[in-house]
Amino acid sequence: MIEKELFWDDLLNAIDTHAYRTIYVVGNTDCGKTTLCRYLVQQMVPQKTVGYVDCDPGQSNLGLPTTLNAGLFTSPEQQAPEQIFSRFIGVTSPRQKKLQCLLAVQRLTEKMKQLGSEFTIIDSSGYASGADAVEFHAVLIESLQPDLVVIVEHENELERLAQYISKLNGIALKRLPVSSHVKPRSMPIRREYRETKFREYFQNSDLKVVDISNMMLCGSLPERFTVQTVRGRLIAFLDSEKFVVKVGVARSIYDNDQICVCLVPEFDQDQASFLQIGDLFLDPELKEDHSKQAG
Structure with a gap:
């Protein structure tokens, strides 16, 4: 069960009011981006076919570590997409393969729209700290041209990215605080998650x-x-x-x-x-x- 925050409803209202069709969610590791994205899928899918793009090659929800993944949600009963499309990056962090990640997110987003996504959520990776990471997201956002960028942050740590987005024509910006329900995961726990996924994938x-x-x-x-x-x-x-x-x-x-x-x-x-x-x-x-x- 998703533990939601009341201020997430304000985001839903903004999406409905402005008829946003593509949103890009960005924030550092352990800020609750994916939980927010899951909540948005849950709330939007009764009215629309929702495309979900999972951009984290280290802690992927939909696919194997070292891949970026996407799939369609067409009914509220769905726990996972019927078909998952994957792009192989070969590493567990975008910082090592920025160009490949940029291309993969573009292709996956295009595929969702080709298959009939009426509302597309791009759940970016937790690689968001530092000048290189900000530039990575800035280039990706400019390339994808989402209707709305949602920044999830603790204390304005993504101010530079927010300023950049505010200068782009036609892209709205909304900044949200980190959910109080976020439970940080250590590096050993993250590695164990990846290795469990590998064992499950190759077990037969x-x-x-x-x-x-x-x-x-x-x-x-x-x-x-x-x-x-x-x-x-x-x-x-x-x-x-x-x-x-x-x-x-x-x-x-x-x-x-x-x-x-x-x-x-x-x-x-x-x-x-x-x-x-x-x-x-x-x-x-x-x-x-x-x-x-x-x-």
Whole structure:
């Protein structure tokens, strides 16, 4: 059950009064952005088809860590979208792959609108502190052109971003305080969340030999595929729109980059047009292995 704040109703009234169709929610880690977004989905879906874009590759609600995800909500009874579209980033923080995240959010937002979203909520990541993060959100907001940006903050820590948005023509701004119900999560708890998601995703997976001769390799390609640069590395098989078909954990790539051995759930290999190489490594127990560096 969502513990709502009374001032969230003011936001709903503003959305209804001005007929906003796309909103972008931004704030630092542990400010309650996602809970607010879930509440908005819950309140809006009885009247509209709602597209929800989850932009957090570290603590994703809809998909696997290292991915950005989106789906449609069409009825109040839905606990999750019937179909989830994912873009593979290969890392757990946008700061490491800003351009890829920018493109992924654009493509996911476009996909929701193509599928009939009448109200789209973009739930940004908690990467919001510092000049680089502010610039990241500023560029993304300018590119997406949402009707409304909602800033959730403790004590005006996103003042610079707010000033930037106030100068943009046609984009409204609303600033909200952090919910009193927010429960901060430590870094170890966040890592355990990611590793639990990995274990659940790969629990029924087997090692497979995949012919990748007709796939385009992309992403963080090492100079050479060796045991050191491949084993344990997250990879993703992508369709022709570069949406995720399946994510895997590589064991080896050999035969002049024609064959990939990986731990991966069952999938139709004919759907895969691209093989994207990620930066994150997992150990045999599917825990994050930071002793290895991509490159």
